[in-house]
Amino acid sequence: MSTRRKTAILAVLGILGFCLLTKTLNTLVKSPGSTSYTYNCAKCHGKNGEGLGALIPPLADTDWLDTNMDQVPCIIRVGISDSLHINQVWYKEEMLGLDYLNDIQVANITNYVSKRFTAKQKYYSQMEIEALLKKCE
Ligand code: HEC
Numbered sequence: 376m377s378t379r380r381k382t383a384i385l386a387v388l389g390i391l392g393f394c395l396l397t398k399t400l401n402t403l404v405k406s407p408g409s410t411s412y413t414y415n416c417a418k419c420h421g422k423n424g425e426g427l428g429a430l431i432p433p434l435a436d437t438d439w440l441d442t443n444m445d446q447v448p449c450i451i452r453v454g455i456s457d458s459l460h461i462n463q464v465w466y467k468e469e470m471l472g473l474d475y476l477n478d479i480q481v482a483n484i485t486n487y488v489s490k491r492f493t494a495k496q497k498y499y500s501q502m503e504i505e506a507l508l509k510k511c512e
Pocket of ligand 1: 412415416417418419420430431432433434437439440447450451455456457458459461466467468469470471473484488
C-alpha cells in the first residue's frame with residue numbers, strides 16, 4: 376500500500392473516531408432530566424418549552440410556572456385538567472399523568488424544567504420531590 380493511501384485511511388479513521396468521541400461526550404454531559412424531557416414532554420410542550428398554539432401551554436417564559444413550580448411533580452404523575460391562563464391564552468385541554476415515570480425520573484425532569492424554564496431555578500432534593508408527590512397520591 377502506498378504511503379499516500381495509508382495517510383488517507385488514517386485520516387478517515389481519525390475523523391470517525393473524533394465524531395464518535397464527541398457524540399459519546401455529548402450524551403454523557405446531558406443531564407438525565409434533559410433526556411427524559413425530550414422523550415416524555417417535548418412532543419407536546421416542544422423541545423424549547425414553547426408549547427403548541429392554543430392547544431398546549433408553554434413552559435418557557437411564563438409567570439405561571441414561576442409561581443407554580445411546586446406543582447410540577449404532581450402534574451407529571453397525575454396530569455392536570457384545569458383552565459389555565461398562561462401568557463394571555465386560555466388552555467382547556469387535559470394533560471394525562473405519566474404514571475409510568477418513577478420518583479427519580481420525576482425528580483430529574485422537575486429539576487430540568489425548573490433550571491431551564493424558570494427564573495428562580497430552584498433545585499429539588501429527592502426528599503422534597505417525595506413530599507410533593509405525597510400530595511397527589
Ligand atoms: C400529550 C401531550 C402532553 C404531554 C406528553 C405532556 N404534557 Fe404537560 N400539558 C399538556 C396540556 C394539554 C396541558 C394543559 C392542561 C390544562 O389546561 O389543564 C399541560 C400542562 C402542563 C403544565 C402546567 C402548565 C404550564 O404550561 O406550565 C406543566 C408544568 C406541564 N404540563 C409539564 C409537563 C411535563 C414536565 C411533561 C413531561 C413529563 C408533560 N407536561 C407532558 C400536554 C402534555
